[in-house]
Amino acid sequence: MHPGLHPLDDDLVRRLIAGQFPQWAGLPVSRMPSGGTVNAVYRLGDHMVVRLPLTQGGAPDVVLEREWLPRLAPRLATAIPEVLGAGQPAEGYPWPWAVYGWLAGEHPEAGALSRPVQLARDLAGFVAQMRSLALPDAPGAYRGGPVASLDAATRAAIEELRGIPEEGVDCDAVTAVWEDALRAPAWEGPPVWLHADLMPGNLLVDGVGRLTAVIDFGCMGIGDPACDLFPAWNLLPADARGIFRDELGVDGATWARGRGRTLSQALIALPYHRGTNPAMARNARQVIRAVLEEHVETRTPDTDDFQAGRGSALL
Numbered sequence: 131m132h133p134g135l136h137p138l139d140d141d142l143v144r145r146l147i148a149g150q151f152p153q154w155a156g157l158p159v160s161r162m163p164s165g166g167t168v169n170a171v172y173r174l175g176d177h178m179v180v181r182l183p184l185t186q187g188g189a190p191d192v193v194l195e196r197e198w199l200p201r202l203a204p205r206l207a208t209a210i211p212e213v214l215g216a217g218q219p220a221e222g223y224p225w226p227w228a229v230y231g232w233l234a235g236e237h238p239e240a241g242a243l244s245r246p247v248q249l250a251r252d253l254a255g256f257v258a259q260m261r262s263l264a265l266p267d268a269p270g271a272y273r274g275g276p277v278a279s280l281d282a283a284t285r286a287a288i289e290e291l292r293g294i295p296e297e298g299v300d301c302d303a304v305t306a307v308w309e310d311a312l313r314a315p316a317w318e319g320p321p322v323w324l325h326a327d328l329m330p331g332n333l334l335v336d337g338v339g340r341l342t343a344v345i346d347f348g349c350m351g352i353g354d355p356a357c358d359l360f361p362a363w364n365l366l367p368a369d370a371r372g373i374f375r376d377e378l379g380v381d382g383a384t385w386a387r388g389r390g391r392t393l394s395q396a397l398i399a400l401p402y403h404r405g406t407n408p409a410m411a412r413n414a415r416q417v418i419r420a421v422l423e424e425h426v427e428t429r430t431p432d433t434d435d436f437q438a439g440r441g442s443a444l445l
Contacts, residue, residue, distance in 0.1 A: 135184050136223065143172045143180055145221045151229065154178070154215075164331070167407060168348070174229065178214060182227040189225035191348025194269065196228055199347060205263055208256045209233055209343040233343040235334025238365060240416045244339035246370035250361075252341035253328070254377035257358045263323040271326040273395075274353015277311050277387050280394045284308055287397040294401060299418060304393060307425050311390020314383040321352035328360045330413060355380075359388030360395070363420040364413055371424075393421045 140159050148155035157175035164171050168188035172180040183189045196216050203210055215229035243249055288308070291299045325332075326349035334343040359380065362371045375385060396417035403410040 136225075138170050138182060138184070138223075140172070142221060142223060143174075143182070146217060146223060146227070147174065147180070147229075149220055150217055151215050154229075167403070167410065169346075173232070177232050179211075179230050179232050180217075180227065181230060182217075182223070183225045186225065188348070192226050192228050194350065195347050196226075198269075198350065201265060202263070202347070202350075206256070206259050208252075208259070208341060210347065211343075211345055233334055233345065235336060235342045238330050238333055238335045238339070240330065240365050240413070240420075241367075243365070243367070243370075246339075246367050247373050249335065249339055249341060250366050250370035250374040251377055253333075253361050253366075254374050256341065256344060257325075257328075257378060260325055260358065261322040261355060265323070268321075268323065269351040270321075271324045271351030271353035271357060272349035273326045273357045273391065274321065274324055274351055276316060276354075277314070277356075277390055277394075280391070281308075281312065283398055284394040287394075287401060290401045291397065294404075297400065297404070297415075299397075299400070300422060303422050303425070304397060304418065307393055307421055308390055308397075310425075311386050311393075314386035314390070317354040317356065317384065317387070319355075322355045323350070324353055324355070324357045325350055326353070326357050328358055328364075330361075330365050331409065333361075333365075354384075354387065356384045356387035356391055359385070360392045363389060363392045363417045363424070364396075365416075368420075368424070371420075389421055389424070392417055396421075 140161065143159050147157070147159070154174060160173050162171040162173055162179070168184055168191065170182050170184055172182070174180050181192065183192060195211070196213050199211055199213050203212065211233065212231040213228055214231055217227035217229065219225060238249065288301050288305055291297060292301050325344060325347060327346060332344060332346040333341060334345065336342045362374050366374055380388070396414035399410050400414035400418070403414070
């Protein structure tokens with residue numbers, strides 16, 4: 131998926147475990163199928179999981195998790211990964227890695243949710259709890275900065291998609307949505323705590339569709355609250371999307387920025403992953419479709435619409 135991927139296999143993971151955590155040597159090791167793009171995940175025994183960066187760029191995420199997950203866990207009602215061991219480079223593997231407790235559940239799938247309205251409420255509860263955190267020395271979230279910082283990459287992706295007609299992306303329509311996000315007033319409140327990567331693959335639900343855990347906190351930190359609105363378009367149907375928004379009390383400007391951010395990620399991911407990562411490409415198509423369906427009957431918002439909160443332009 132990326133240049134510079136480090137080769138990994140079961141035997142390397144066994145050697146890393148035996149050398150640094152001999153109490154777990156001999157436990158079964160097997161790679162888990164995953165749509166993740168920067169980490170490999172291995173099951174270790176029945177109750178643990180090993181997470182190893184695939185590229186150098188993923189290494190800071192593991193270090194961030196090892197520092198902050200123990201501080202977040204007591205403050206959140208939703209389960210998050212428990213760090214059980216901090217692995218170091220060895221056996222030719224060059225980056226830090228970690229062992230976590232296993233969290234049971236299934237990834238939710240857009241279009242196949244058993245209780246979408248309840249899941250929307252569960253997700254809103256998690257996002258609200260993250261926003262309420264007050265911890266000193268918080269890092270900046272990976273996606274927490276101004277929407278305008280994404281402009282060049284987003285427009286380049288749109289132009290790339292113009293050259294892939296088989297994807298059927300209405301590039302003029304997505305450009306209009308993106309420009310709405312750029313016009314939306316910036317967040318003027320204090321930065322809030324964010325997961326900043328609420329993709330379906332980072333969520334776990336139980337057999338009745340309730341949120342049980344959130345994983346992969348490598349992008350976490352503080353920033354614009356719009357960054358944690360991703361599930362509105364990458365997972366939830368329209369009625370549940372409205373519940374999610376209402377539960378969080380999202381104003382018009384924040385909604386527009388969140389929609390634009392989610393769309394930006396999808397537009398960049400689709401041409402990059404369409405031939406290498408079916409899960410990421412499928413989710414990108416879901417986002418583009420959901421965003422355009424929401425936007426199709428709206429007019430271009432002006433500043434008054436944004437300030438009015440749920441102005442007609444944003445419904």
